Amino acid sequence: MSPSPSAWTRVRGHSHSSDSEAGGAAPPKASLTARALATGILALQSLGAIYGDIGTSPLYVYTSIFPSSIPTERQTLGAASCIFWGFTIIVLAKYGVIVLLLGPNNGEGGQVALYAKLARTLHVGPRGVTLPGELEPDDKLLLTNTATHDSQISRVRHRVSGWFHETALPKVLMGLCFFGCSLVFSDGLLTPTTSVLSAIGGIAVAAPSLTDAVLPISCGVLIALFMAQQFGSGKLSTVFAPIVLLWLLAISVVGIINITKHPAIFRALSPSFAIEFLRDQGNVDILGGVMLSMTGVEAMFADVGHFGRLPVQLSLSCVVYPALMLAYLGQGAYIILDPASISNAFFLSIPGGINTPQYWFIFVLATLATVIASQALILGVFSILRQLIHIDCFPAFRVRHTSHHVFGQVYIPVVNYMLMIGVVLTTVGFQNSANVTAAYGLGISLDFFVTTTLVTLVLVYVYEVPWYLYMPFFLVFAALDMCFIVAGVRKVPDGAWFPLTVAIAFTCFITFWRWARSLKVDNEYDSRVRVGTVFDGLDKTVERNAETLVLGRSSTSRLFKDPDIEPATYPLNEIVYAPPSHRMAEDSVARSRTDGIQAQRSVEPLPLRLRSDPHIQLTRLAQVVALVHTNVAQTLHSPNTVPRILAHLLNVFPGLPEHVILLGNRVTDKPFVADDSRVDVHAMRNMPGFYRCVVRFGFMDSVHINHSHVREILGRIDAKAVKSVCHVIESERVYARRRAYDGNWRRILRVAGEYVRTFGIEQVFSPLDRVFEQKYVAEVDADDKSFEVRRLYVGSVVRL
Known part of the structure; x- marks a missing residue:
């Protein structure tokens, strides 16, 4: 072991520079003096x-x-x-x-x-948490891969x-x-x-x-x-x-x-x-x-x-x-x-x-x-x-x-x-x-x-x-x-x-x-919605577009399987590449992201249907963009799923915006993030008009999605003549599960324990969780009237 x-x-x-200097050329004397002075x-x-x-x-x-x-x-x-x-x-x-x-x-x-x-x-860390000091996979690679975060870090634990x-x-x-x-x-x-x-x-x-x-x-x-x-x-x-x-x-x-x-x-x-x-x-x-x-x-x-x-x-x-x-x-x-x-x-x-x-x-x-x-x-x-x-x-x-x-x-x-x-x-x-x-x-x-x-x-x-x-x-x-x-x-x-x-x-x-929190995180993982259970006809889309759709995927994708996610079907002409260096990996990822978006634009979007009885044909709302704010872990690490919030929304309003962007935020260990590396967007496989996006912030930045970020995202997906941008935000209410017990000599203790559990979840955890729930949408520039901005709060009930 x-x-x-x-x-x-x-x-x-x-x-941090000490690691890079070890085993290499000796640092200059001026650098050592500066470091000694800083240490003093x-x-x-x-x-x-x-x-x-x-x-x-x-x-x-x-x-x-x-x-x-x-x-x-x-x-x-x-x-x-x-x-x-x-x-x-x-x-x-x-x-x-x-x-x-x-x-x-x-x-x-x-x-x-x-x-x-x-x-x-x-x-043995908490589920869904990246522990301090843990090696995080690159966001750009995750946006183009089908490997999951948990499976990747299992190799280094x-x-x-x-x-x-x-x-x-x-x-x-x-x-x-x-x-x-x-x-x-x-x-x-x-x-x-x-x-x-x-x-x-x-x-x-x-x-x-x-x-x-x-x-x-x-x-x-x-x-x-x-x-x-x-x-x-x-x-x-x-x-x-x-x-x-x-x-x-x-x-x-x-x-x-x-x-x-x-x-x-x-x-x-x-x-x-x-x-x-x-x-x-x-x-x-x-x-x-x-x-x-x-x-x-x-x-x-x-x-x-x-x-x-x-x-x-x-x-x-x-x-x-x-x-x-x-x-x-x-x-x-x-x-x-x-x-x-x-x-x-x-x-x-x-x-x-x-x-x-x-x-x-x-x-x-x-x-x-x-x-x-x-x-x-x-x-x-x-x-x-x-x-x-x-x-x-x-x-x-x-x-x-x-x-x-x-x-x-x-x-x-x-x-x-x-x-x-x-x-x-x-x-x-x-x-x-x-x-x-x-x-x-x-x-x-x-x-x-x-x-x-x-x-x-x-x-x-x-x-x-x-x-x-x-x-x-x-x-x-x-x-x-x-x-x-x-x-x-x-x-x-x-x-x-x-x-x-x-x-x-x-x-x-x-x-x-x-x-x-562990109960809620488990509920979030268990309630992930597979794409195939929401939309119908995705396999036919793959077959019809097999000759034109080009997807990029890391060679490590074949090594890992996520048991919680439905196996994917890949086109026959899929391109698989193994970057020999980090620099080449970044270039390949950039090309695959661009190729994926361009290829998706070149394919005639087939109408998506909700998997229901009977099937419901989804109409596309032209010049409308939906920014679905979701957990960054699910945005990156569950490529074959969509957030539960989106499934709820579609069941109520059977209309689909022209562009649907699953958006997540990540705070890095750098004080600031350059504007040219802040936003990463990639088209979702087999789903025309769907994208996954990560917006990165430095720990000194204000962690809010503002108007400039939205404009950057729209530019990355080449969305022209946008009339409306809707921020879709989930508003959860947490309740305790009610359990019934048959009469026996332990019933009193069980009922008392259930009362304490219910009180703790509904009267202590739920109010605090709602207070500290992060809302990362900032106000937009009032002088810019190029498109209308709305917020849509989708209510949901979580029972723990």
Whole structure:
């Protein structure tokens, strides 16, 4: 069992040019210099977007480890040793090296990236979804081929058999993915609350009379932060990065000053102090406070798509790690000299004491840095939700890309405001940072374990490393993760129930949405209408036109058969060609597309008849064009079918426009698409006046079919003197199937389950699905009166 080459070669960051340069001529020195400079700039920007959370942990870690006791020198050395080794092993080694090296998929991070990597390799992804990093067939080839998408990608996917791999493993992978994402969402509510309350709480240290103002100021700061997200992570990180860099330098200087007062703190670098400290405690509860020094590392992995792997690793190892270690060791040295300062170790350890210029300078930096700390989790939520939307596991909120150069920099307006409301309510509910830190940690430790499990599965199935390599990884890190989980579980009565409850609620919602979407996708596939079941006389058309109709088809068409599509009948003089190169393939496709359209125009169109009893003769409506908006997957990958919407329309109105264009949209991974390569049209085989069309958009483009696109399509099919263009759009209403049960002892449970199912589909899924249903038809140019534009919404009922 060996993975396909694409499973290895397509795992990369944003530097796509590295693959093409490998094995070729060495790039010029100027190019290397430019790339090094770009990497350095991204590394600096990552400070402002990723490390605010983990960089502000010194504000509250020691206070959380010793919440109600004054530590001895031995205990302080043990706590400092636990922080140093925990941070080094979990943050630097596990995440900074292993997870960032093996985890990203197509440049993206987080649990969705790990799931997509596994699902793509094992061929267990959601039906009808192109997974991130999966090789997509060329639209031009698909427009001229009869091979289907599923059959083509089956060659580059690695499939394993057996009950576990086919039934249990897909559910386990998806469940771990959903739960891990939900843990990040719950962390996204607590991290801004914890960070901002801790920073603003510094006011009460210097001016106790302002204690009551901490909560309203914190809420105001949080609202301002969320309102600024619309400017994009690139601009925000450019503004925030110097602040975080100055903050890290400041706490490093404070740490060095305190270390010089008690250099013996370096004894904490020996792991024996950590082991002795944990042994003396008699339990792992103390690890709940130690783990707070690592909060934000899961956001570092989720946000890797915003900047790339190498910049994130450089900023972590060269700036963040040494600065934080100096800060923690310096605080430990100060606590040893003044154990009573444990109540607010960070602010009291600032040289010179409170109400000094340096105190207020650090306080302002702490406030700004903690505001920025929230940025890491906000961007992590955006990244994960965008990936969930891509794999059809979350409602299709509008995603706005904020950078032309980095695909992963996104902003989701609705999610941003929903998250803002949730964070403000959480802040008001917990009141102060002490209450929040009691709830903090369990969700992060569970996320650590989910990531460890998924990375282990990636090692097993994607990279196929020997057992003696992946087993030590899992045993070591899973054991550490379980210690943190146990410590967090013991805090459930004190507030840790909150992130757990939020995570479970999010997991249930995402699971329900994916289940309902899978029912709808299955319904779409099962309801595909074969051409032969709609129109009568197509075989006679083929026989009469066999001498004049020329069709192009890739040589791979004979290798694949789609069991869901009726076998096709081909003319005797069919031309089959096998392009020797990609360039020749494009030329051949262009010729076949032109030949197919010209050949169809040269044949006298035979009247089509609906296959009914009796047969209904379809009249052609002259100078009328119908643009039937349909799923691009069905438009491209089901060449012998027509959308269900068209069959419904013909049953009601037995008239056929002169030109019927089955239209689909595709968003590419490029920021913009050139006008000359935006539209591809090809005549459908055996069906005069029918065409399949794909309109491509860049991720920075407005995804709407406007007047210029329509004019381009009409020009491609040489439609002259068009009087009317009608956009045909399907408007679906989703209902649950009603089932009847006979009376027995299980009837009550079945009826209750059926009621819950019906309520979920009709009252939750159906309204949301209609709200987020994409409508890609834009307004036309009012000054152009060359043809009339209409919209026709065809209603349909879908029962799941």
